Amino acid sequence: MEKPGAASSPDVPQRTLKNAIHCSGIGRHSGAKIAMTLRPAPPDLGIVFSRIDLNHRPWIPASWEHAVANAAATGLVNESGVEVTGIEHLMSALSGCTIDNAMIELDGPELPAMDGSAAPFVFLLECAGSTAQNAPRRALEIRSPIQISEGRGSVTLAPGSGLTLDVACESQCTAVGQQAWAVTLDKQTYKREVSRARHFDFLDPADDAECQEGRPDNAVTVLGDRIADDLPLRFTNEFVRHQTQCMIGDLYLAGGPVIGLATVRSAKPGMMIRLLEKLFSDTAAWSWRDLARPRRPSSPEPREPARKTAAVGA
Numbered sequence: 001m002e003k004p005g006a007a008s009s010p011d012v013p014q015r016t017l018k019n020a021i022h023c024s025g026i027g028r029h030s031g032a033k034i035a036m037t038l039r040p041a042p043p044d045l046g047i048v049f050s051r052i053d054l055n056h057r058p059w060i061p062a063s064w065e066h067a068v069a070n071a072a073a074t075g076l077v078n079e080s081g082v083e084v085t086g087i088e089h090l091m092s093a094l095s096g097c098t099i100d101n102a103m104i105e106l107d108g109p110e111l112p113a114m115d116g117s118a119a120p121f122v123f124l125l126e127c128a129g130s131t132a133q134n135a136p137r138r139a140l141e142i143r144s145p146i147q148i149s150e151g152r153g154s155v156t157l158a159p160g161s162g163l164t165l166d167v168a169c170e171s172q173c174t175a176v177g178q179q180a181w182a183v184t185l186d187k188q189t190y191k192r193e194v195s196r197a198r199h200f201d202f203l204d205p206a207d208d209a210e211c212q213e214g215r216p217d218n219a220v221t222v223l224g225d226r227i228a229d230d231l232p233l234r235f236t237n238e239f240v241r242h243q244t245q246c247m248i249g250d251l252y253l254a255g256g257p258v259i260g261l262a263t264v265r266s267a268k269p270g271m272m273i274r275l276l277e278k279l280f281s282d283t284a285a286w287s288w289r290d291l292a293r294p295r296r297p298s299s300p301e302p303r304e305p306a307r308k309t310a311a312v313g314a
Contacts (some may be wrong), residue, residue: 010136014100016040018129021130025112028086028199028218029072039129041101043135045256046167047094049076049280051083053107058082062091064253064277069270073110074250086110092249093121095257096190099130115254116198116218118245122191136290142260144285147269148275153266155275160261162186167244167264173202174225179240185248187218194248232253247272254279256288 017040024035041048049064059067060078068075068083075085090111094102096118097110114120128303145158168180199224201219220238221228250272251258264272279285 009134010290011165011293012137013132014043014135014137015130015132016042016100016101017099017125018131021114021124021128023114025114027108027110028113028116028217030108030110033095033107033109034106034112036107036112037102037105038124039105040131041103043101043133045101045103047091047099047102047104047252049087049104051082051084051107051109052105054082057105060084062087062253063255064273064280066269067250067253067273069250069273071269074246074270074273083109084111086113088246088249089114089118090114090121090249091252092245093118093125093195095248095252096185096187096195097122097125097130098137098187098257099125100256101133108153111201112217113218113272116220117242118195118249119191122195130161138288139257139259139290139291140225140254140256141287142279142285143287144282146275146279146282146285148271148278150268150271153268153271154263155265155271156263157258157265157275158261158263160259163248163258163260163262165244165247165264167240167247167262167304169240169243169264169266171200171202171222171239173222175222175227176200176239179237179242181237181244183244190248194245196240197213197238197245198231198234200239200241241266257291 017038020037021041022037024033027034028145049060049062050057056077058080060076060082062076066076068077073086074088075083076087077083084106141160142157145156147154147156162184164184166182170178183189199219200222202222220231247264254294
């Protein structure tokens with residue numbers, strides 16, 4: 001029984017890491033070795049990056065309001081102009097592993113690329129463990145459809161149950177072609193079906209002949225109209241699964257889990273972030289709500305069997 005005056009625990013609590021954990025790797029764009037430490041953080045802080053290589057260790061909140069995107073990666077920049085880039089795979093893993101609050105320390109301007117997917121970050125988060133916090137977990141519920149279109153690409157958020165992504169994309173490379181995939185997320189589905197998909201690097205065959213010895217192992221390499229055979233595909237539709245993975249990471253910049261249906265068609269980089277900007281400008285299209293555990297349907301009370309009554313005159 002709850003003690004008088006004691007605060008009740010939230011139905012679905014926020015979660016943070018149980019322990020700090022460290023890794024290092026090569027940045028995809030800088031080629032520099034980057035060290036990263038993931039640390040627990042207090043309730044309601046959210047995901048925050050800290051550049052420990054700079055004076056005063058400036059913070060950069062992981063929010064759509066601080067997001068910048070280009071053809072290569074999703075990044076963040078704070079009010080002082082301090083940047084961090086290549087966050088999409090880690091943000092995707094944090095979303096898939098339901099981590100609400102974490103401090104991410106970096107000694108450089110980008111995240112280590114690892115193997116080009118979110119799977120190594122999922123492994124790190126599982127090794128660190130997670131713990132419940134005494135604060136309710138909030139979700140962004142989509143109340144009415146909202147869409148942006150750019151050329152042939154479009155991204156839509158609509159009301160739904162849980163988070164479902166329906167993604168279609170295409171490449172001029174015939175080895176990739178047109179791909180489509182839909183998935184409704186939970187932790188196990190994310191780990192098994194989403195997190196392992198890798199980034200794709202498209203190279204001219206002539207360029208690859210010059211750098212084959214040093215070709216990175218953090219991406220699927222596409223050479224003209226064929227996929228290099230040194231790193232076989234993990235899924236036949238790995239290209240669209242990787243785009244789904246990145247969309248999940250960008251969507252987590254909303255500030256929490258999203259309840260709705262995301263439909264993505266030939267999206268350009270940064271479109272999900274621009275959709276979030278449009279979404280939050282329309283206060284009728286969304287609302288925050290505390291998550292609740294699914295309720296088991298109550299069983300009807302057992303009914304007493306009818307009593308037998310002796311017939312009159314028996």
